[in-house]
Amino acid sequence: MLDIKSKQKLVDLLYKSGAIIFTKNSPNNIPYEIRLQYLTSQPKILSFVAKLLWSTIKNETFDLIAGPYTDIPLATTISLEHNWPMIFIRGERKRYGMEKLIEGNYNIDQKVIVVDEEVSDPADTLQLLGRLEGSGLNIIGLFVLIDRGQGKLQKIRNNGFKCDALINLSDIFLRLFETGKISSEQLNRTREYFKRKLTRDLNLL
Amino acid sequence: MTIFDSKIKEKMILDLYEVHIIDFGHFKLKSGISSPYYIDLRLLVTFPHLLELVSDVLWEKIRLKPFDLIAGIPYAALPISTAISLRYNRPMIFLRKEVKSYGKGKTIEGIYHKGQHVVIIDDVISDGASKFETIKPIEDVGLEVSQVVVLLDRGQGGPRIVQKRGYQCVAITNMEEVLEVLYNHGRITYERLKECQKFIFKTSTNTNIKNDKTSLRYKKV
DSSP: OOOHHHHHHHHHHHHHTTSEEEOOOOTTSOSEEEOTHHHHTOHHHHHHHHHHHHHHHTTSOOSEEEEEGGGHHHHHHHHHHTTOOEEEEOSSOOSSTTOOSEESOOOTTOEEEEEEEEOSOHHHHHHHHHHHHHTTOEEEEEEEEEEOOTTHHHHHHHTTOOEEEEEEHHHHHHHHHHTTSSOHHHHHHHHHHHHHTTOTTOOOO | OOHHHHHHHHHHHHHHHHTTSEEEEEEEOTTSOEEEEEEOGGGGGGOHHHHHHHHHHHHHHHTTSOOSEEEEOTTTHHHHHHHHHHHHTOOEEEEEEOOSTTOOSEEEESOOOTTOEEEEEEEEESSSHHHHHHHHHHHHTTOEEEEEEEEEEOSSSHHHHHHHTTOOEEEEEEHHHHHHHHHHTTSSOHHHHHHHHHHHHHHOOOTTSTTOGGGGGSOOO
């Protein structure tokens, strides 16, 4: 798990880069937006996120880093900066030629760490993990940048996979409030939004 | 090409062969024909140091023309453009091939502004047609294509076709050069060299080849 200082630095960086913004909202709208594509466009930030992810996985024993085809940059960054081989998983198998479901070399029984920005659809994530296991690989765990709540990471864990995030929504909102980037009014609005969403795993002060 | 450039390129070709990214044998291509060689640059992800070397070789060409953004064509070029982005601290956009049911075609991910110049990167170029599938969405959002840089020219006239449509297009190397380097360094036999050269001749649409009827399609500029 990340220490407080690193979490704070990460949130500050994500906010500064424009990856997290607060929108003018009406009662029914989502009060914030997290645009992770802003992350992959900025090499220094991508590099920092990769460094933090590495600090959480480096104590695990593994052979390969794996990323979904939807987020090749993050896995590639970790791979390059720590000289670790990676594989990536395609969406669907092509019917012709030499195209495979998993790109990159791997051997059966190798241990794999999967990295992604977040779990947006647990079903998609589970399908991806299933594809890796179906190819004979051993999944050590899934490590993501952001836990956006709604029990998505728990769904992955319920299927027997270790699953951790660098930061969650309360890390983000508390830090933004601490640094004066959002007002207490915005903080309350956000809390109300989540109350309405009945998200029980968000614990705001 | 300086001596330094060609040495680096040679090293890259030898390394690519060493790890079987460049491979020889009998390979069935998607067109149905059998090829005596196969090159799979998606395997670069297994070899981070080699991925870096490839990105450095491409950078030598990329840096010659000003640009704001790098765009890699999915999927083989995505790790390559990420490597360039990280090593040379340049922002990157990438095209997402939509696979969800509500939308087909490519959308662009990343931060960009109208009028910015983009260098498009790909691993190989055949007849060039697929490059336009990337050029179009990029231009549609108001970006300009500065140049297209590719690692390997398959010898089907791709760079020329792209250039004819008004875009600068350059390939770092081609199969002739790859074979020459491998043969000169004793990695492949003379028989293998000839077999591959014959195949390239047979399947090439290069206008420099005499008596090739397909060359009549392209007029000399």
